[in-house]
Amino acid sequence: MALFRAIKKRFVETGWLKQRNGVIAIPYLWLLLFFLVPFAIVLKISFAETEIAIPPYTDLATFEDGHLMIDLNLGNYAYLFSDDLYLTAYLSSIRIALVSTLLCLLIGYPMALAISRAPASTRNVLLLLVILPSWTSFLIRIYAWIGILKPNGYINNLLLSMGLIDEPIIMLHTDFAVYVGIVYAYLPFMILPLYANMMKLDHSLVEASSDLGASPVTTLFRIIVPLTKAGIIAGCMLVFIPAVGEFVIPELLGGPETLMIGKVLWEEFFNNRDWPVASAVAIIMLALLIIPIMWFDRIQNKQMEQA
Amino acid sequence: MTLKHLSQGPSPVLLELKNLSKSFDGHQAVRSVNLQFYEGEIFALLGGSGCGKSTLLRMLSGFETLTEGKILLNGEDIAAIPPYRRPFNMMFQSYALFPHMTVEQNIAYGLKQDKLKKEDIAKRVDDMLKLVHMESFRLRKPSQLSGGQRQRVALARSLAKKPKLLLLDEPMGALDKKLRGEMQLELVDIIKQVGVTCVMVTHDQEEAMTMADRIAVMHAGEILQIGSPHDIYEYPNCRYVADFIGEVNLFGGHIAEEEPSYVVINVPNLVAPIYIDHGISGPGGERPVSVAVRPEKVRLSDQQPDEQYNWGKGIIDDLAYLGQHSIYHILLPDGQFIQVTQTNDKRRERPFELEQEIFVSWSPDSCVVLEE
Amino acid sequence: MRFSFSKMMLWLGLAFLYAPMLILIIYSFNESRLVTVWAGFSTKWYGELMRNDKLLDAVGNSLKIAFLAATASVVLGTLAAFVLARFKRFKGSTLLRGMITAPLVMPEVITGLSLLLLFVAMAQLVGWPASRGMTTIWIAHTTFCTAYVAVVVGSRLTEMDMSVEEAAQDLGATPVKVFFNITLPIITPALVSGWLLAFTLSLDDLVIASFVSGPGSTTLPMVVFSSVRLGVSPEINALATIIITLVTLLVFASWYYARRVEKSRIRDQLAAKES
Numbered sequence: 001m002a003l004f005r006a007i008k009k010r011f012v013e014t015g016w017l018k019q020r021n022g023v024i025a026i027p028y029l030w031l032l033l034f035f036l037v038p039f040a041i042v043l044k045i046s047f048a049e050t051e052i053a054i055p056p057y058t059d060l061a062t063f064e065d066g067h068l069m070i071d072l073n074l075g076n077y078a079y080l081f082s083d084d085l086y087l088t089a090y091l092s093s094i095r096i097a098l099v100s101t102l103l104c105l106l107i108g109y110p111m112a113l114a115i116s117r118a119p120a121s122t123r124n125v126l127l128l129l130v131i132l133p134s135w136t137s138f139l140i141r142i143y144a145w146i147g148i149l150k151p152n153g154y155i156n157n158l159l160l161s162m163g164l165i166d167e168p169i170i171m172l173h174t175d176f177a178v179y180v181g182i183v184y185a186y187l188p189f190m191i192l193p194l195y196a197n198m199m200k201l202d203h204s205l206v207e208a209s210s211d212l213g214a215s216p217v218t219t220l221f222r223i224i225v226p227l228t229k230a231g232i233i234a235g236c237m238l239v240f241i242p243a244v245g246e247f248v249i250p251e252l253l254g255g256p257e258t259l260m261i262g263k264v265l266w267e268e269f270f271n272n273r274d275w276p277v278a279s280a281v282a283i284i285m286l287a288l289l290i291i292p293i294m295w296f297d298r299i300q301n302k303q304m305e306q307a
Numbered sequence: 308m309t310l311k312h313l314s315q316g317p318s319p320v321l322l323e324l325k326n327l328s329k330s331f332d333g334h335q336a337v338r339s340v341n342l343q344f345y346e347g348e349i350f351a352l353l354g355g356s357g358c359g360k361s362t363l364l365r366m367l368s369g370f371e372t373l374t375e376g377k378i379l380l381n382g383e384d385i386a387a388i389p390p391y392r393r394p395f396n397m398m399f400q401s402y403a404l405f406p407h408m409t410v411e412q413n414i415a416y417g418l419k420q421d422k423l424k425k426e427d428i429a430k431r432v433d434d435m436l437k438l439v440h441m442e443s444f445r446l447r448k449p450s451q452l453s454g455g456q457r458q459r460v461a462l463a464r465s466l467a468k469k470p471k472l473l474l475l476d477e478p479m480g481a482l483d484k485k486l487r488g489e490m491q492l493e494l495v496d497i498i499k500q501v502g503v504t505c506v507m508v509t510h511d512q513e514e515a516m517t518m519a520d521r522i523a524v525m526h527a528g529e530i531l532q533i534g535s536p537h538d539i540y541e542y543p544n545c546r547y548v549a550d551f552i553g554e555v556n557l558f559g560g561h562i563a564e565e566e567p568s569y570v571v572i573n574v575p576n577l578v579a580p581i582y583i584d585h586g587i588s589g590p591g592g593e594r595p596v597s598v599a600v601r602p603e604k605v606r607l608s609d610q611q612p613d614e615q616y617n618w619g620k621g622i623i624d625d626l627a628y629l630g631q632h633s634i635y636h637i638l639l640p641d642g643q644f645i646q647v648t649q650t651n652d653k654r655r656e657r658p659f660e661l662e663q664e665i666f667v668s669w670s671p672d673s674c675v676v677l678e679e
Numbered sequence: 680m681r682f683s684f685s686k687m688m689l690w691l692g693l694a695f696l697y698a699p700m701l702i703l704i705i706y707s708f709n710e711s712r713l714v715t716v717w718a719g720f721s722t723k724w725y726g727e728l729m730r731n732d733k734l735l736d737a738v739g740n741s742l743k744i745a746f747l748a749a750t751a752s753v754v755l756g757t758l759a760a761f762v763l764a765r766f767k768r769f770k771g772s773t774l775l776r777g778m779i780t781a782p783l784v785m786p787e788v789i790t791g792l793s794l795l796l797l798f799v800a801m802a803q804l805v806g807w808p809a810s811r812g813m814t815t816i817w818i819a820h821t822t823f824c825t826a827y828v829a830v831v832v833g834s835r836l837t838e839m840d841m842s843v844e845e846a847a848q849d850l851g852a853t854p855v856k857v858f859f860n861i862t863l864p865i866i867t868p869a870l871v872s873g874w875l876l877a878f879t880l881s882l883d884d885l886v887i888a889s890f891v892s893g894p895g896s897t898t899l900p901m902v903v904f905s906s907v908r909l910g911v912s913p914e915i916n917a918l919a920t921i922i923i924t925l926v927t928l929l930v931f932a933s934w935y936y937a938r939r940v941e942k943s944r945i946r947d948q949l950a951a952k953e954s
Binding site: 020021024025026027028030031032033034035036037038039041042045055056099107108110111113114115117124125126128129130131132133135136137138139140141143144145146147148150152153154159184186187237238241243244245246247248251253265266269270275278279282285286289292293294296297300 | 684685686688689692693694696697699700702703706712715716755756758759760761762769771774775776777778779780781782783785786787789792793794796797799800803818819821822825827829830854855871876879882883885886889890898900903904907908911915918919921922926927930931934936938
Binding site: 179202204205207208209210211212213214216218222223226227 | 341369370389390391392393394396397400401404405406407415417420421432464465468518
C-alpha cells in the first residue's frame, strides 16, 4: 500500500514536472524560433555574397569533392567600412536618436511629474490622454506633420498670413522635422515608465526633504530625480533604441541629407536587393545597440522582480 | 491636577494653537482645536484612526494648510510659512530615510539646505551620530539597517537642525512589539537630553503614557481631555476617554445623594450603592450618570463584604491565568459583564473557579463619575 | 514654482500631442484637394474612401491579421508571463526574459529583415512557407506582440496576491485547475488590455509587414504608406479621422467601464464596512 502510494506520488510529481516543462516550452520554442534563430540567419547571410538568384545570396557551405567547404566572406563588412555613407549614417542615427531622447526626457519628465501630482481622479484621465495617441496609427501621426511643416503647410500659411515672414521657412525634409517626428511619436513611451516610477516613489521622502528645509527645486534634483533613475533609464532606452533604427520618420519627414541607418538598410534591401549588405548593416546596428538593449533588459527585469 | 512641568515651576509657552480647523471636501477633520505646548515638554496627541491627530500634526509641519485658525510660535503666526522654512522637523512614521543616501548624507541633508560650512556640517553629523549611538554605521545605506537603527537615524536627521519643535508621527509604528518598549525609553532619553520640545502622534495609549509629559485625547477632530498620563488614567472626564485609555467597567446609575464631599449613586446591577469620596461637578439633582471602575481596582472575594457601599455579587464566567496576573470576567445578575484583574502576588490555597459565586468590591476613592 | 512649471509643461505637451491630430480631423472635411487650404465644408473624401477598393481590401487583411495575431499573442504572452512570474528561476529563464524584453525596443527594420531571412531559409530547408503572405505576417506580428502582452500580463501577475493561489492549492486544486479557476479570472483585465494593445500594434505595423508580406497580402499601413510617400491627400485625412475617432471611442469606453467597475468595488467595500 505504502509502495503504491509512493509510486502514485512519484507519478503525480513527474506528471506535474512534465506539465511544467510543457508550459515553459510553448512560448520558449516560439520565441526561440521566431526571434532568436532569425538573428543567427542574419549573421550567416551577412557573410554571404550577392547573387542574382532566388534567394539573392550564395550559400556559405558547399560540398566540393565530398568536403564541406565553408566560405566566410568578409567583403560586406569591408564594404561598409570603405564607404563613408554607412559610417556617417550610423553616426548621424546615433546623434539624432540621442538628441531626440534628450528632448523627450526634458519634455516628458515635467509632464510625468505633473500627472503623478494630479489628484487621483484626474490622474487616470491625464494618463489616458498621454497614451491615447500611441494607440492611433503611428504612420498617420507622422503624416500629420507633413501637412504642418511643408512649405505651403499650416505653419507657413499662418506665419505668412500674419506677415511675420515673407517666404516660407523650409522645415519639411530637414533634420528638424525628423526631431519633431521622433519626439512626437515617442514621447508617450518616455512618459509611461517615468510616471510608473514616480508613483512608486514614497511621498513621505519628498515631505521629509521639504521638512528638512530643501526648496522644491532642491527636492526635485536631490530626491525625486535620483530615485526615479530606473524610470529615466527605461524611458530613454524605449526612445533611443528604436529611434536609432527608425525608418518611417526619416523617410517621410527627413531630407536627402538626413542619413539614418534604418533607411539605409531598407534601401539596400528593397531598392538594391542586396540582402547580404543589408544583413551586415543590421548586424553592426545590433552590435551598437546590444549594450543599451541589455541595459534595458536588466532594468526591466529588476523592476519585474521587485514588484 | 499635578502637571509635571508645574511641579518644576511653569515653563514658558513655545507654541500656541488657536481655533485650528481643517476640513476636506466638507468633512471636518479637525474642529477648532486650542492647545499650548510648553518649552521642553513631550506632548502626545492620542486617538484612534481618523480622529484628526495626524492632520493636526501635518498642519504643524506645514504639509496641510489650515482652513481656519492660527499657529503662534512665540506669539508669531507661522501658518503661512511653507514646511521647508519652518523651524520644525518631523520624524516620519515610515522614517522616510532617503534610500539613495548613506546614514551620514541623510543626517547632513537638512544642514546642507542651510548652506552651513562643510566643517560645521561634519561636526554636527558626528555629534548626532554619537547622540544616537550610530557612529559605526555612518556609511551604510538605509536598506542595510535594522528597524531600530533606522529609527535612530531618522531621529538624528530630524534633530540635526536643532529644531524648535520636534514632531513624531507614530514613532513606534514601524517597529515590532519587542523593540518598542526599549526604543520608547531610549527616544525619551535622547529628547530630554537635547531638551527639544516634542509633539508626537500615536494611537497607542501605552506609548503615549510611557513617553509623554502631557497627553491630549482626540476624537472626531476634537480634543476631549488634556492632562498628565496619571490624570487621564485616573480621572477621565468622559466615557470615551475612560474607554480609550485602558480597560474600564462602566455602571449606569442614578445619583441618590450629592454633597460637596461625597456622592452616593444607586446602581441596579450591584447589591450596595456606590459611594464616592469626593464631590462632582454637574448640574446637580437626580440624574443618570456612569461610574467608571478600572479592572485592577476591583477586589474579588468569596466572602460577602460587610461594608455598606461599593460591592456586588456575580458569577465567574471566564478566567484567564496570565502568570503575573489573572483576568476574570464576572457575570452580574442582569447580564452585564465586568472585568477584573488581580495580581497573583500570593499563592491562593483555593483558587477561584469557573461558575463560582463571587463578590466584587472597591474603595470609595477608586471610581470616577462620568456624566452622560 | 516647480508645480506650476510642470503643470504648464503638461498642458503644452498635451497640446503638442493633440494639435496635429486635431488639424487632420478638421481638414478631412475640407472641400479642396489642396489639403492645407480651407475651401469649405465637405464630406466627399469619406465617400471617396468608401469607393477605394484597394484600401478596403487592405483594411480587411489588416483586421484579420490583427485579430489572429492578438489572440495568439495573448495565449503565448500569458504563458510566458506566467512561467516567468511563478516558476521564477529555471534553466534558460534569463534567456526567456531577454526574448520578452528585447522585442520591445528592437528596431523594426532588424526584426523585419531577420524574420524574412528566416522564412526564406525555412522555405529552402523544409519547403514551408512556400510563399510569403498573410501567414508570415501573422507569425511576425504574433512574435513581437507576445512580448508586449507578456509585459502587461506579467506586471499584473507580480502584483497579484499569491496567497490566493496557494490557498487554492492547499484546498486540493491541481496547478492546472488553480491556473484556470483562480489565476486566469483575476488577471482577465490584463488579458483584455494586452489583447487590445496587441491588436492595435498589429494594425499599426508597416515596417515588419513590408518585409514579410507577399503578393496579395497588402495591409492597411502599406497602402497608406505608398500614398503618403507621394504627399498629403485628403483621403488619408478622412481615414485618419475615422481611425482616431474609433480608437478614442474604444479607449474611453473601456476606461469608463473600468472606472465603473472600480467605483462599484469601492461602494461595495464601503457598504461592507458600514454593515
